[in-house]
Amino acid sequence: MITVKINNKTIQVEEGTTILEAAKSLNINIPTLCHFDLNELGFINKEANCRICLVEQKNGSLVPACNTLVKDGMEIRTDTHKVINSRRVNIELLLSNHPKDCLICGKNGECELQDLAALARIKKVRYDGERIEYPVDYSSYSIFRDPNKCILCKRCETMCSEVQKVGTLTDIGRGFTTVVGTQYHQPMHTTNCTFCGQCLAVCPTGALQEISQIRQVIKALSDPTKTVIVQTAPAVRVALGEEFDMKPGSIVTGKMVAALRALGFDYVFDTNFAADLTTMEEAKEFADRLNGKGRLPILTSCCPSWVKFIEHNFGDMLDIPSTCKSPHEMFGSIAKTYFAEKYEIDPKDLVVVSVMPCVAKKYESKRPELAQSDEVSDVDYVITTRELAFMIKEYSLDFPGLEEDDFDDPLGESTGAGVIFGASSGVSVAALRTAYHMITGEDLENLEFAELSGVKGLKEATVDIQGREIKVAVASGLGNAADLLNDIRRGIKHYDIIEIMACPGGCIDGGGQPFHHGDLTILDQREAAIHQADREKATRRSYENESIQKLYQEFLGEVGGEKAHHLLHTKYVLRPKFIEE
Numbered sequence: 001m002i003t004v005k006i007n008n009k010t011i012q013v014e015e016g017t018t019i020l021e022a023a024k025s026l027n028i029n030i031p032t033l034c035h036f037d038l039n040e041l042g043f044i045n046k047e048a049n050c051r052i053c054l055v056e057q058k059n060g061s062l063v064p065a066c067n068t069l070v071k072d073g074m075e076i077r078t079d080t081h082k083v084i085n086s087r088r089v090n091i092e093l094l095l096s097n098h099p100k101d102c103l104i105c106g107k108n109g110e111c112e113l114q115d116l117a118a119l120a121r122i123k124k125v126r127y128d129g130e131r132i133e134y135p136v137d138y139s140s141y142s143i144f145r146d147p148n149k150c151i152l153c154k155r156c157e158t159m160c161s162e163v164q165k166v167g168t169l170t171d172i173g174r175g176f177t178t179v180v181g182t183q184y185h186q187p188m189h190t191t192n193c194t195f196c197g198q199c200l201a202v203c204p205t206g207a208l209q210e211i212s213q214i215r216q217v218i219k220a221l222s223d224p225t226k227t228v229i230v231q232t233a234p235a236v237r238v239a240l241g242e243e244f245d246m247k248p249g250s251i252v253t254g255k256m257v258a259a260l261r262a263l264g265f266d267y268v269f270d271t272n273f274a275a276d277l278t279t280m281e282e283a284k285e286f287a288d289r290l291n292g293k294g295r296l297p298i299l300t301s302c303c304p305s306w307v308k309f310i311e312h313n314f315g316d317m318l319d320i321p322s323t324c325k326s327p328h329e330m331f332g333s334i335a336k337t338y339f340a341e342k343y344e345i346d347p348k349d350l351v352v353v354s355v356m357p358c359v360a361k362k363y364e365s366k367r368p369e370l371a372q373s374d375e376v377s378d379v380d381y382v383i384t385t386r387e388l389a390f391m392i393k394e395y396s397l398d399f400p401g402l403e404e405d406d407f408d409d410p411l412g413e414s415t416g417a418g419v420i421f422g423a424s425s426g427v428s429v430a431a432l433r434t435a436y437h438m439i440t441g442e443d444l445e446n447l448e449f450a451e452l453s454g455v456k457g458l459k460e461a462t463v464d465i466q467g468r469e470i471k472v473a474v475a476s477g478l479g480n481a482a483d484l485l486n487d488i489r490r491g492i493k494h495y496d497i498i499e500i501m502a503c504p505g506g507c508i509d510g511g512g513q514p515f516h517h518g519d520l521t522i523l524d525q526r527e528a529a530i531h532q533a534d535r536e537k538a539t540r541r542s543y544e545n546e547s548i549q550k551l552y553q554e555f556l557g558e559v560g561g562e563k564a565h566h567l568l569h570t571k572y573v574l575r576p577k578f579i580e581e
Contacts, residue, residue, distance in 0.1 A: 002072045007079055019055055019065035019076055030055065030078050031087065031119065033094075033112055034153035035066035036202055038504075038518055049152050051090045052116065056080050088120045096127040098205075099148050107206035110515055113151060134179060139187035141366050142195035142211055142359040147179045149207040156180060156199035156208055164502070165479035166309065168193040180207075192312045192575070194478065196305035196502040197359035197511015210359045210512060213381045214391055220351045220381070221264040228351040229267040229339075230260050231331050231411075234275065234422030235357040235507035236385045238529035242514040242522070243389035244399045249525030251533055254404020259392050260355075261405060269411040271354070272418030274331035275430070277551070278302065279417055279542035281568050282324045282427075283434035284560035286497060290439070290468075295320050297473075297488070297495045300427045301570075302326045304364035305502030309478050311575040314485050323569040325378075327421060328354045328361060329370050331411065332378030333567045338555045339411060347376045354382045357422070357510030360502070369570045384512025413547040416447075416534035423530040424476040424506030425452035425459060428499035432463055432472070433541045439465055447540055448531070455505035455523050458484065460495075471495045477504040 001012045006023050013022045023030050033050040048064040055065045058075040062082065077083065094113060102108050134147035152171070157180055160169040168191050172181050182191050200208035220228050241250035260268045286298045299321040301307055310321060325333065332354070336347040354361060364370065365379040372378060383391070392399050406412070417433055420426030429449060436444040444463075451461040452472070457480040461472045473495045475481045481500045487493040503509045508526040509516075516522040534540060542548065556564045 002070055002074075004070045004073070005075045007077060013070060015069075017070050019063070019068050019070055019074075020053060022070050023055075023065065023076075023078060028078055030065045031116060032066055033116060033151070033204055034155065036153075036155050036518060038202075038520065044158075049154065050094065052087055054083060054086050054090070056083050062086055088122065091116050091120050091122060092125050092127055094151050095122065095125045096129055097131055098151070099146075105149075105206040106209045106212070107203075111206060112204035130176075132177060132179075134181075137188055138211070140189040140193070140195060140211065140363065142362040143188060143193070143197065143200060144209055144211055145181065145188060146207055146209070147181055149205045150180050151205055151207070152178060152180060153204055154180060155202040155204065159198050159202050163477060163479050163504070164194070164196060164198060165482045166192060166194055166196075169199060192577075194305035194308045194312075194502060195360040195363045196478065198503060200359070201509075201511050201513075201515065210384055210387070211362060212387055213362065213383055214387050217353055217381050217383060217391075220353070226349055226351050227266050227343075227345050228264070228353060229269060229335060230265045230353045230355060231269045231271045231274070231328060232256060232260070232355045233271045233328065233357055233507065234419045234426075234530065234533075235510060235513065235526070236355050236388070238422065238508065238526045238533070239357065239385050239513045240389060241400075243386065244392075246400060247525075248516075248522040249529040251529050252399075253533075254406070255399060255402045256388075257407055258402040258405040259388075259397055259399055262397055262402075263391060263395060265353070267408045267411075268405075269331070269335075270407045270414050270418070271327050271331055272414030272421070273411045273545070273547065274327035274334070275418035275421040276415055276542035276545045276548050277330050277334070277568065278324050278327045278421075278427075279430045279434050280548060280552075280559050281330075281564060282322050283431045283438055283542075285322050285324065286431060286435050287438045288560070290435075290465075290470075290496070297498045298322055300431070300497075300499040302421065302427050303360070303501050304358075304367075305360040306478065306481060306500045307572065308360075308363075308575070309481065309502065310485075311573050312577055313482065314489070315574045315577070317485065317489070318572045318574065321572065323565075323571065325370060325568055325570050326361075326364065327418075328356060328382075329364065329378045329570075330568050332365075332370075333372070334411065334551070336372050336376055336378060337567060338551065342410075347372060351380045352378070354379050355385070355388050356382050357385050357507045357513045358503070359384060359511045361512075369573070385510075386512055386514060389514070410547050410550065413545055414537075415542055415545050416537035416540035417542045418545075419533045419537065420530055422507045423527045424455065424501055424508075425449070425474040425499060426506065426530070427501075428452070428472055428474055428497055430542060431497065432470070434543050436463070436465055437541065437543055443541065453527075453531075455509070455520070455527065457504065470497065472497050472499075474499045476501045476506050478502050
């Protein structure tokens with residue numbers, strides 16, 4: 001242990017502790033910008049580029065608190081005129097090379113640089129130096145980059161390269177011309193970016209934002225010739241309330257449905273219905289492979305970022321992911337066929353909108369493999385949890401005060417197995433519940449696996465099916481997925497079923513969710529709410545969903561059959577590999 005004094009308060013801390021960490025233990029707040037700590041998810045950004053966290057040592061020198069380790073007997077001040085003035089100067093220098101379009105910036109109200117400027121009471125920037133103008137990259141369907149708003153904190157680069165191990169974003173240039181971007185300034189859509197959105201989730205400014213489709217949705221809602229239906233992902237209902245100052249983890253399903261009706265959607269459905277449908281098809285595929293009809297392990301395929309990641313980096317393993325479409329794409333396919341036929345709607349006049357916790361779903365909805373035809377896509381528009389909150393606020397709805405409403409039929413009924421898709425391990429657990437029944441004819445009694453709970457990056461469990469030990473692995477975060485698949489490729493590990501989600505913790509931490517700003521207790525509360533919603537369901541196994549049973553009887557035929565395979569399954573694309581092992 002080391003004894004240090006901060007603002008005349010003495011404390012003992014472990015060797016290797018930073019000044020910032022020591023100050024936090026004394027409830028002393030040191031403002032930061034580039035620093036970001038998600039240690040439980042394997043992410044710590046200690047670039048010390050912004051110099052906002054400078055503190056004064058006893059000898060009068062200034063050092064960054066975020067990456068300076070304490071020494072025995074060290075005396076630190078965070079509240080001197082020298083510290084405050086240096087902080088103000090560094091904020092002003094950042095502002096001097098930053099656009100002043102805060103009022104129309106998508107990050108307005110969530111921008112950490114904006115918050116620091118307000119904290120320092122900066123009313124005028126005294127430094128008017130040269131500025132570099134970069135083109136804004138709107139090339140992708142999911143994320144746009146505005147390098148002019150980049151402050152070189154490198155949070156996005158750390159997340160992309162070290163946590164997700166994708167390596168799309170990197171610093172380019174030297175000195176004043178340095179900017180974080182893509183290799184050779186390629187447009188985002190031509191890179192190996194998976195569009196997971198974790199970069200924009202940690203970006204402190206508006207340099208990285210989602211491509212909004214709010215205006216397209218409003219235009220569709222205003223068109224009397226269109227029937228506009230909406231589906232909502234499981235993770236949205238446990239996070240949306242945060243945008244209205246409700247407690248993290250509040251389950252707002254009924255209020256969310258009421259808000260969507262008030263916005264003018266003709267039908268409000270639940271993606272959980274399609275999650276149950278996905279479970280049926282995926283469980284059947286797993287059971288078939290277990291009986292020798294295909295290669296194990298089976299990899300879940302619900303996450304579009306993960307799918308694009310394996311297409312780029314593990315081309316030799318493209319035969320092991322499940323061929324099932326993701327739930328919201330399955331929903332779109334059923335909506336444009338079964339639902340359209342049932343209600344005598346021309347699929348060209350049916351608009352399907354998905355409310356997702358994920359920005360990659362925007363890209364996924366444009367994949368040509370996931371379309372009815374050149375003219376009809378399974379899903380037309382995708383908006384994130386944050387975008388839905390913006391719409392609710394724009395329409396002046398009192399969200400906390402709304403009376404709860406129910407989803408429409410027939411695509412609104414779901415089981416607890418559908419809702420757990422929103423958290424890491426949910427897809428694999430749902431599949432096991434149903435696969436066990438398909439193989440044994442009995443119900444799996446243990447519906448929960450404690451070993452698979454939590455936001456840990458890699459989790460393992462086993463389940464006995466007719467004397468055979470089924471090994472399950474769950475990975476969240478693409479870096480963890482890469483490590484796991486490399487171990488399988490080298491024969492170091494073996495599993496029967498593997499679930500992978502690109503975002504750490506699963507969809508509850510999706511790139512389109514309300515920003516948690518590093519408070520991981522929020523993820524714990526969202527996950528707890530997902531499992532609470534599962535336990536409160538009258539039925540918790542997908543094959544118990546009567547609407548799913550009716551869908552197969554009336555329209556699809558047998559589970560995994562020819563028609564089901566045509567409408568609910570997809571294929572994968574071998575893509576260029578950018579990052580070597």
